[in-house]
Amino acid sequence: MNTIILKEASKVLLPLLLLFSIFILLRGHYLPGGGFVGGLLASIAFILHAFSNGLANTRKLLRIHPGFLMPFGLVISIISGVAPMLVGKPFMTGLWYSEKIDLIGSVGTALFFDIGVYFVVIGATLTIVFSIAESS
Amino acid sequence: MGVLLIIFLAMGLFIAMLSPAIQKRFRWIFPLMPLAALVYILTAQTPVGSWSQGGLLPDFASFYVDGLARFFGVLIAGIGFLIFLYVSAYMKGKTYSTRLYLLLSIFMVSMLGLVTSDHMIGMFVFWEMTSISSFFLIAFETHQKEAVESAKRALLITGSGGLILLAGLLILAETSGTYYFSELILQNSEILKNDWLGLVILLILLGAMTKSAQFPFHFWLPGAMKAPTPVSAYLHSATMVKAGVYLLLRVSPVLANHHWWMPLLTSVGGITMIYGGIQSVFRNDLKSILAYSTIAALGAMFFFIGMGSHPAALWVTVVFILVHACYKAALFMIAGTLDITCGTRNIQKLSGMGSYMPGVFIAALMAVAVNLGLPPTFGFIAKDLMYEFLLDHRALLGLSIFIAAKILMMVAGLKAGIQPFIGVKPDEIALKKEVKPLHWLPALLLGLIGLLMGILPGIASQSFLSGIDQSLLIEVSQVPKLKLWHGFNIVFWLSIGSILLGLMVFFGIKRLGDIESIYLTLEKWSPEVVLTRTLSYIEDGCVTVSHRLQSGKLREYVLIVVLFLSGLLVYKVYSGFWALPDWRGLSDMSIYEVFTVFILLGSVFFTLFSTSRLVAIASLGIMGLCICLIFVFYSAPDLAMTQFTIDTLTVILFVLVLYRLPRFIPINFQIHHIRDIMVSLLFGALMGVLSFAVLSYEPNREVSAFYADNSYVLAKGKNIVNVILVDFRGADTIVEIIVLSIAAIGVFSLLKLHIQKSEKME
Numbered sequence: 001m002n003t004i005i006l007k008e009a010s011k012v013l014l015p016l017l018l019l020f021s022i023f024i025l026l027r028g029h030y031l032p033g034g035g036f037v038g039g040l041l042a043s044i045a046f047i048l049h050a051f052s053n054g055l056a057n058t059r060k061l062l063r064i065h066p067g068f069l070m071p072f073g074l075v076i077s078i079i080s081g082v083a084p085m086l087v088g089k090p091f092m093t094g095l096w097y098s099e100k101i102d103l104i105g106s107v108g109t110a111l112f113f114d115i116g117v118y119f120v121v122i123g124a125t126l127t128i129v130f131s132i133a134e135s136s
Numbered sequence: 137m138g139v140l141l142i143i144f145l146a147m148g149l150f151i152a153m154l155s156p157a158i159q160k161r162f163r164w165i166f167p168l169m170p171l172a173a174l175v176y177i178l179t180a181q182t183p184v185g186s187w188s189q190g191g192l193l194p195d196f197a198s199f200y201v202d203g204l205a206r207f208f209g210v211l212i213a214g215i216g217f218l219i220f221l222y223v224s225a226y227m228k229g230k231t232y233s234t235r236l237y238l239l240l241s242i243f244m245v246s247m248l249g250l251v252t253s254d255h256m257i258g259m260f261v262f263w264e265m266t267s268i269s270s271f272f273l274i275a276f277e278t279h280q281k282e283a284v285e286s287a288k289r290a291l292l293i294t295g296s297g298g299l300i301l302l303a304g305l306l307i308l309a310e311t312s313g314t315y316y317f318s319e320l321i322l323q324n325s326e327i328l329k330n331d332w333l334g335l336v337i338l339l340i341l342l343g344a345m346t347k348s349a350q351f352p353f354h355f356w357l358p359g360a361m362k363a364p365t366p367v368s369a370y371l372h373s374a375t376m377v378k379a380g381v382y383l384l385l386r387v388s389p390v391l392a393n394h395h396w397w398m399p400l401l402t403s404v405g406g407i408t409m410i411y412g413g414i415q416s417v418f419r420n421d422l423k424s425i426l427a428y429s430t431i432a433a434l435g436a437m438f439f440f441i442g443m444g445s446h447p448a449a450l451w452v453t454v455v456f457i458l459v460h461a462c463y464k465a466a467l468f469m470i471a472g473t474l475d476i477t478c479g480t481r482n483i484q485k486l487s488g489m490g491s492y493m494p495g496v497f498i499a500a501l502m503a504v505a506v507n508l509g510l511p512p513t514f515g516f517i518a519k520d521l522m523y524e525f526l527l528d529h530r531a532l533l534g535l536s537i538f539i540a541a542k543i544l545m546m547v548a549g550l551k552a553g554i555q556p557f558i559g560v561k562p563d564e565i566a567l568k569k570e571v572k573p574l575h576w577l578p579a580l581l582l583g584l585i586g587l588l589m590g591i592l593p594g595i596a597s598q599s600f601l602s603g604i605d606q607s608l609l610i611e612v613s614q615v616p617k618l619k620l621w622h623g624f625n626i627v628f629w630l631s632i633g634s635i636l637l638g639l640m641v642f643f644g645i646k647r648l649g650d651i652e653s654i655y656l657t658l659e660k661w662s663p664e665v666v667l668t669r670t671l672s673y674i675e676d677g678c679v680t681v682s683h684r685l686q687s688g689k690l691r692e693y694v695l696i697v698v699l700f701l702s703g704l705l706v707y708k709v710y711s712g713f714w715a716l717p718d719w720r721g722l723s724d725m726s727i728y729e730v731f732t733v734f735i736l737l738g739s740v741f742f743t744l745f746s747t748s749r750l751v752a753i754a755s756l757g758i759m760g761l762c763i764c765l766i767f768v769f770y771s772a773p774d775l776a777m778t779q780f781t782i783d784t785l786t787v788i789l790f791v792l793v794l795y796r797l798p799r800f801i802p803i804n805f806q807i808h809h810i811r812d813i814m815v816s817l818l819f820g821a822l823m824g825v826l827s828f829a830v831l832s833y834e835p836n837r838e839v840s841a842f843y844a845d846n847s848y849v850l851a852k853g854k855n856i857v858n859v860i861l862v863d864f865r866g867a868d869t870i871v872e873i874i875v876l877s878i879a880a881i882g883v884f885s886l887l888k889l890h891i892q893k894s895e896k897m898e
């Protein structure tokens with residue numbers, strides 16, 4: 001799959017797709033999207049890069065093992081669930097900032113939860129695909 | 137109390153996480169823990185009261201330190217302290233001593249929790265924790281296969297007993313209306329109207345029997361002797377095996393008057409007493425002797441608890457527990473010292489060591505004196521109490537069985553405590569290691585306590601035993617006074633007589649030499665062998681079944697699942713369930729949908745019939761995209777997006793996995809093709825019927841209405857699907873992402889970790 005066209009295209013597509021995935025993630029609360037789809041889009045971006053440039057290059061690009069993204073995402077999600085307990089509310093109560101931010105909308109624990117899901121999905125998908133790709 | 141336990145646990149774990157060099161400096165902290173517990177228990181006023189720590193800990197972690205709990209707590213903490221001191225001498229020069237301390241601390245915490253817990257489920261949790269920590273302690277020398285096997289066996293038996301116990305406790309709690317022991321005791325008189333009481337007694341008894349090594353569940357205890365000796369001294373003689381006894385004592389105010397209580401307990405206890413006693417006399421290994429005599433002593437405890445409808449029996453049992461703790465732990469420690477210094481535990485080989493280790497010999501003499509019940513030790517008082525109780529209640533059969541068992545226990549004590557020290561030293565035994573003071577001082581201390589409590593029995597009744605009468609609902613007038621001298625009555629002569637008989641039997645057996653071989657021929661009828669054989673039959677059966685069902689071929693697994701589902705649906709259809717599409721209610725079909733369905737059918741055709749794997753995979757992908765389009769047509773954009781991305785990933789995964797395989801080769805027989813076609817058609821038709829039925833079913837729109845109304849108001853989001861995922865049902869999502877991670881880790885480890893033969897652990 002090492003055609004020049006794909007290689008050059010993936011160099012451009014990767015950042016575009018990553019940006020798109022973050023866009024999908026942040027818009028999830030108001031329009032179709034969310035953490036799961038965003039994570040899947042980001043993993044597809046990396047896999048496209050891996051197909052065109054070779055898996056080793058993608059790993060170098062990532063710099064960390066994708067497996068580390070999973071606990072990272074889990075911690076973010078769980079902290080966003082535990083945070084309300086520190087102010088005396090039950091687990092996973094939604095806390096929101098009173099002001100909305102431009103382009104993102106309301107910011108609150110649900111957003112961080114979604115970000116955690118985003119990372120977990122990227123980590124899990126990339127781990128699975130990379131492991132299978134490297135073992136064959 | 138609960139907070140104290142948590143502090144101990146945390147400290148122990150923290151020290152264990154430090155590097156070994158730092159650990160060596162801080163090892164002295166460990167013996168301080170039981171000392172602190174001991175001080176706390178002794179100085180607290182009874183009863184400390186029921187705390188659940190003000191809601192910090194869950195409900196079942198409530199503790200109630202009454203007289204009985206205090207008694208056992210003193211035993212656990214006091215003997216624990218001495219054992220911890222002993223460990224420092226025993227483990228000198230051995231590695232992993234911090235791990236031993238840590239595991240012993242965890243055990244101590246669990247045991248303390250067990251005896252002080254007020255909630256039945258809390259007690260059960262600690263009960264299981266003691267089983268688990270005992271498992272790790274028995275298997276401490278992880279490279280010794282027999283030790284690991286014994287640990288597994290012990291866990292199997294005590295664990296199964298634990299489950300049975302849980303059933304009994306649950307029935308008791310649900311039928312009596314409370315989960316708290318302290319409240320249960322208050323119901324004392326009405327409890328007898330409870331019809332389930334007999335079953336409860338049986339279940340709790342079974343649980344106690346497994347933990348306290350009663351016949352026929354006793355055989356894990358001699359196997360547990362593979363543990364390091366401090367572990368045997370602490371767990372398997374003085375504390376963990378007493379957990380069953382504690383439990384029976386705890387429920388005795390409520391259950392002892394039931395008509396099943398006495399026959400069950402006394403028969404179990406009686407059989408165990410005699411069985412353990414006989415076995416202990418035949419053995420050659422010091423620790424085996426002590427293990428079997430512990431079994432016998434536990435049997436005696438069960439025997440006396442069995443007569444608990446006369447409350448004085450319970451008091452007598454408690455006194456005996458105190459005595460037994462004194463001498464048994466001491467004897468074990470001495471056995472361990474002999475093992476470490478002389479290198480062997482075989483009493484056929486050990487003799488004449490008295491002059492070489494005088495300190496140990498004196499400690500042993502004191503322990504044996506308490507065991508035999510020589511005046512003026514506390515053992516004498518205890519023995520007198522037991523004989524007196526049996527005589528007073530005219531239980532002559534019981535008395536004779538008990539005297540026989542007691543004589544056997546005395547012989548065992550003499551064998552373990554005296555025989556290695558008297559006589560002539562054989563040449564092949566030499567002192568491999570020096571005898572340090574801490575090897576025998578803890579044992580000597582126990583013996584001295586035994587002697588002291590005998591001379592001044594007031595110490596025992598004021599400090600250790602106070603408050604027990606309230607826990608066990610014994611009338612103060614029925615509590616026999618602990619006196620050393622009762623006069624020259626029958627009990628006295630019985631006492632002296634049994635001591636003399638014990639000595640005679642001992643010297644007689646000593647002359648016989650090695651008699652263990654006589655016994656070993658009977659081994660094949662022992663419960664142990666029966667159990668292991670049954671287990672291996674079950675294992676063989678399981679292997680056969682697995683081979684049948686798990687053939688390794690994916691298509692057979694799918695076939696089984698599909699057939700089973702079809703079977704269920706056929707049964708439903710047979711009992712009248714049927715549905716056809718309602719033609720009048722169909723919405724308009726647009727040309728796009730028709731095209732999409734045709735493309736879908738075409739891709740199915742290509743998947744099934746093409747010979748190239750890539751074409752098949754690509755068609756599969758197209759199938760997914762068509763379904764995605766259908767989602768778009770029916771306004772489910774989130775679903776469509778997710779389906780789209782997952783479909784892409786699936787195709788990629790399939791390509792990665794299947795790309796290297798050759799073209800499809802027809803290797804199935806024709807008959808298999810026909811079978812597969814028929815099953816698929818059947819399943820498809822049933823699924824169709826199911827879909828039509830779903831369409832005609834009136835859904836409950838209440839939940840959707842709630843979400844539609846409230847998602848912006850309560851959760852500030854307009855995309856209901858996403859709001860449900862991350863807000864309303866966020867807890868489900870947490871579990872989902874955990875499962876995702878587990879799946880990824882599973883794939884990773886299956887593919888990446890190839891354990892080579894040289895890396896495998898022996």
